[in-house]
Amino acid sequence: MTRILRAAIFDVDGVLVDSPHERAWREALAGFADPAGFTTAFYQSHVAGKRRLEGARAVLERLGGAGAAARAAAYAERKQALIDRLIAEGSFVAFPDAIRLAVALKVAGLRMALASSSKNADAMLARVGLPDGCTLLSLFDADLSxxxxxxxxxxxxxxxxxAEAVGVPPAQCVVVEDAPAGIAAARAGGMASLGIARLGDEALLREAGADLVVKSLDEVDVAALAGGVLRARAVTETAHA
Ligand SMILES: [Mg+2]
Known part of the structure; x- marks a missing residue:
């Protein structure tokens, strides 16, 4: 099946920025459950991409023992206070490969949207400056975060x-995601999906049904995507890059 892609929808945490969500969830867990079980793999499988309360419930159901899920709201609240502080302190970095891809797709004329589950996404992207004096946030035509x-x-x-906000049918959108839940959401919406496996979790993203999985967004064939086709660059081309 060949699609013509005209819009890119970016997740934020783990795609555009190395955000402190995982750290905040783990540190907030003290007193609610044993943080030892909260590994990066656990975070990616059960929390990443979910909304705050759903994420909190998922953690406590698995790590907190009987009845712990009833404390999900309190856990979620403590996590939020922590992440607000970490973001205000600037405890995050933007991924250079993601900035390169976003700039290239914007220049190529794709419509650009942000769709993070997190209410903190804008605050982070507005703090990331680009060489032309704009911010990472300003590259996007629509922000649904x-x-x-x-x-x-x-x-x-x-x-x-x-997709609606940028005026492009779902079938002509590609979603850029790092979490299996996000890849599944893209598929359920009839969109193409690009999985970024920064944590060596290619298998999880493939299992979720990603159309293309890369370890760096620099592996994406930008010229092809500008023409509407999602694929990785040829290996020889990568080697010479
Ligand atoms: Mg993510």
Whole structure:
């Protein structure tokens, strides 16, 4: 099946920025459950991409013992206070490969949208400066981050809103995601999906059904994507880059 892609919808945490969510979830866990079980793999499988309360519930159901899920709201609140502080302190970095891809796709004329489950996404992207004096946030035509939808990822609601906001049919959108729940959401919405496996979790993203999985967004064939086709660059080309 060949699609013509005209819009790119970016997740934020783990795609554009190395955000402190995982750290905040882990540190907030003290007193609620044993943080030892909260590994990066656990975070990616059960928390990443989910909305705050759903994420908190998922953690406590698995690590907190009987009845712990009832404390999800309190855990979520403590996590939020922590992440607000970490973001204000600038405890995050933007991924250079993601900035390169986003700039290239913007220049190529794709419509650009942000669709993070997190309400903190804008605050981070507005703090990332680009060489031309703009911010990473300003590259995007629409920002649906943190928008209230009936269900979070893997439900496609947020991505469908993003497609609508940039005026492109879902079938002509590619979603850039680092979490299996996000890849599943893209598929459920009838969109193409690009999985970025920064943590060596290619298998999880493939299992979730990503159309293309890369370890660095520099592996994406930008010229092809500018022409509407999602694929990796030829190996020889990568070697000479
Ligand atoms: Mg993510």
């Amino acid at each position: 943190g928008r209230d939808v009936p269900r979070g990822k893997p439900d496609p609601a947020l991505f469908l809103l993003a």
